[in-house]
Structures are given as structure tokens and as C-alpha cells.
Amino acid sequence: MKRRSSLGALLGPPLLWLVVAYLGALASIFVTAFFTTDTFTNAVVPGFSLDNFRELFKPAYLHIIGRTIGIAAAVTVLCILIAVPFGFFMARVVPRRWQSVAVAAVMVPLWASYLVKAYAWRAMLQQGGVLDSAFGGTPGFGFAAVILTLTYLWLPYMILPVYTGFERMPESHLEASADLGGRPWMTFRRILMPALLPSVVAGTIFTFSLSLGDYIAVSIVGGKLQMLGTAVLQNYTLNLPFAAALGSVSALIMLLYLTAVRRTGALDNL
């Protein structure tokens, strides 16, 4: 009995935090999405209305949702393309005693302020910025700039699980493939990638969800570009219930994504 109560004391506070602060907040967003606003005073009127969700299906908002998913997907794909060779290099090429240095090098940018990094990209992307003077052109603020900046920001979250995946793979599996006649490309496709898949998927959960909800980087380098996050921000003061409905969309997309990738075993890998 004593052990049970002490276990309860140990697990109680974090459980309370999880339920109240996380799930409670999510639930209240979802509930608020059914409320309406008084058009005259902008005050929130509790009730049950599907108007906000109906509003979401207007072309303007479908566009924003589609664009947000597209950007999140593009960022994720770019992160995979960069992280796989990068992780391979860190785990299999860099001498063992330099590996921790390589991991630190990947981690260090995470310690710098998110805002500083986003503004750094703004400075680089602007007319006459580093990109302009070095390559004679810049994509300017907008779609490409957002993808570029978000890819930069979330890349470590992809590199670390991919690196761990490579690290965990026994050398003998690669040797066995070569020994059985598998050329490097075959070994990569048939042995390395399937073994790495759970790690990559684990990384995509980070890059995809972080991109989906981002609004700061978008407002800094996105120009007039609207994403779900910026749309939430815009409606937050004027129409809180609609902002909640927009927020529910990104939560829903993430939920669907997690359900889809659960089968790969990636969730055991986080």
C-alpha cells in the first residue's frame, strides 16, 4: 500500500501536467472551435456551431492548408536528402573519436536563438544580402525562402535520429550484403534504407510537425505568404473560435500522420 502511494506521488505531478496542460489545452482549443464571435463586439460567444469548420472549406483557406502541407512536406524531403548522407558521414566515415565532435557541431545551432537564426536568414535573403552578392541572385522573401529557412532550422532534428540509425546498424550487415554479391547501390537500397526507415520516419515527425505549426519564421522571411500558423495569428484577436478551428486542423493533420507512420515502428524510435 505504501509503495503504491509513493508511486502515485512520483507519477502524479507529471501526469497532472500532461493531462491538464497538454491534453486540456488541446481539448479547449477543439471546444473553442465550435464557438462563435459576436460580430459587433468580437466577444466569444459559447455555443455549438459548425460555421468555423465550414469557413475552412472556402478556397482561400483550403489553399493555405494545402500550401502549409506542401511546405512541410518539402522541408521534410529536403531534410531527409541532406540528413541521410550527413548521418552516413558522421556514423561511418568520421573516425570514432571525432564523432562526438560531429554530433556537437550538429547540436550547437539548436542552442542559438530561433529568432536570431530566422533574422539571419532574412539578412542573407534580402536584396544585396549574402546570397545576392555570392550567387548573383536571391529567391527573395516568400515560398522558397520559407522552405530554405525551415529546412535549416529543423535539419538537426532529422540528422540526429538518422545518425543514430546508421550508428546502430552493425557493420557486418553491410559486409554480408557485399559478400553476397550486392553492389553498393543494391546494399544501400535493399539493406541500408529499410533498416534506416524507422529513424528517418522519426525525423520526419519532428520536421513535419514543426513546419506545420511554424509562424515566426514564416512572418520573418515569408513576405506576404500565409501558412496555417500565420492565419491563426491573424485571427487570434478578431475571431478566436476560427483561430481555434485553424489550430485544430494542424493537430488533426499531425494525428493522421502519426497514425500512418505508427506501423513503421518509428514511434518506438523517438
Next chain:
Amino acid sequence: MTPTPAIRLSALRKEFPGHPPVVAVDSIDLDIAAGEFFSMLGPSGSGKTTVLRMIAGFEEPTSGTVELAGDDVTGLPPYRRDVNTVFQDYALFPHMSIQDNVEYGLLVKKVAKAEARRRAGQALEQVRLSDMGKRRPAQLSGGQRQRIALARALVNRPKVLLLDEPLGALDLKLREQMQVELKAIQREVGITFLFVTHDQEEALTLSDRIAVFNAGRIEQVGTAREVYEQPATDFVAGFVGTSNRITGAAARAVVGRDGSFGIRPEKLTVVRRGSSAGDGLAHAPGTLAEVVYAGPVTRYVVDLDAGSRVIALHQNDHQSIDADLQRGADVDIAWHPEHVIAVPESPVSH
């Protein structure tokens, strides 16, 4: 003209970088005949696995050449060499079924799917695991995984099969059973087996010939009988089986001349002082320091008066010697003079 050996190693040398560089394999010359069951025996770090890895193509030699069936394959990647390896950790692909694992080597070589399926079925039958095809490696026991690793290699019908301590992870009973199976499979398929082990008993049991490795060099190559009965160096005498080493003053007193000599414990007879051990035997006096009864054998530890300790091993068969020889008894040890072997010191210290 002698037939082309399945494997020929010439002046093979491997250094690993370091300060100074570590010489793992030091100028090895070796011919292994086609169809032979050949073992590389030695303690860990003696270079045997590195030699195997250079034959497979996982390591490039610092100098020297590897020939397979007369072709120089030095510098070729593993996938261009007609050898297959059974790994110490089996290295089965965890995300594939057993069937897919066994078919892998055939499919990457563009063998038709149906043909690959048929041959994989045969290979699984050969290792008596036909009904395991659909399972994943994680669902098999250690012994079963070992046999799958064997099937996955054999299905490619390589000229040479390389086995890197394949039985090391199995318990004793299973290991003995697998030894019998390995030997039977090798006889059946007639492929050259190159077997790496640190277990001298395993090497003696299985091999047509054995190379004894020490500190990156081969100390002796020979049949099990040769390596055991006529060890070329004191290292071989000590590593393959146990051996009584007799040197210095004891050598002068017992053997009659200076030098380093060895005699196997089972070649020594212990009798009560003064009683006759038999005709034509040499003998020396000593005191019985310990008697250890170990079931099929009894081990006698004798301190020779000439100043050396030897061990004698006796089969506990029907002509068992004097059962009431006790600790402290005055005894004679006796032996056939031809069983005393001169064992020169190894060229390398150990």
C-alpha cells in the same frame, strides 16, 4: 604439375594505422587446396580473422596478394569475389524473412525469382529448416540462425566458404552438434571451407589441415595429427592441447641433453616407485603432488626430483593403474622415448 589451389596467399601483410603501426598479419604464405576443410587456429589477436577478412575483401592487404582459384583478386571488392562468408554474429538481415535472406545473394545476381525460390528451398532443406522460411531472424534460436547463415552462404555455391568463428556464440551441446553437421555438409557439397576458430578441439575435430596462428604469423601448418603429435614450436605445443614442457636442468636429467622438450600428458604413465612400467620405457623419479579424479580420466600432478612439474593423464579404463596412489607418494613417471618432442622456442614471444 600440382592442381591450382582454391586459395593462395603470398607474402600477405596487414598493418593497421597507429604509432607505431599495428602489424596484424605479418607476411603469410599459404596454399589451401580445393575441397579442403581448412582451419585457422589461434588466440584472439593472432591475425586469423584479419586473414579471413582479406580473403573476403573486407580488408585490403598492406602488401602481398590473394589468389582465388588462380586469379589474383587483391583489390577487388567483396561482391566481385566468388567466396561467401558465415559471420560470427550471423549478420542476418532483420527486416527480411528467412526466405528473403537466403534468396538475397541469388536475387542481387539477377537469378530468376522462381529459380531463386527453388534453390533457397533446397538450401533450407539442407540445414533442415524448411518450414522456417516465413519467419524473421529475431524469431529463431541461436542455433537456427547459425544454420540460416550457413544456408544463405551455401545457396550461392561459392568456390570457397569462409566461416568466422561461426559456432562461438552457441552453447557447448549445440556447438558439438553443429560441428558434426558442418562436417557432413562440407563433405556433401565439396566446397572448400576456411574455418576460423580459437577452439583447438574444434579445429582438431573438423579439419583436414590446420594453420596455427600466433602474433600475425603462422607457426605450423599440418593435419590435426601432425599439429598435435609433432608441434613445430613450443607455442603450438602449448596452444594445441596441453603439453608438459621440460627445459633446463630437468631436460638434462630426464631427456639426457639440453634443450626445450614437450610431452603430452596422456603419453605419461605413473607407477609406484620401483615397480616396472613396461619394456622400452624411459623413466624418472618424482613425488605425487595432486590426484584429480575427473570421471573418464584421472589427472596426476607429479613433481620430478629433477625439478620440474608434469601432468600425467590416465584413462579410467579396465586396466586403470594403482587406484590407491595417494598424494605425497613416491612414484616413477614413464614414457616411450619417441613421444618426447623437441619444441624449439617460437620465433615470436607470446
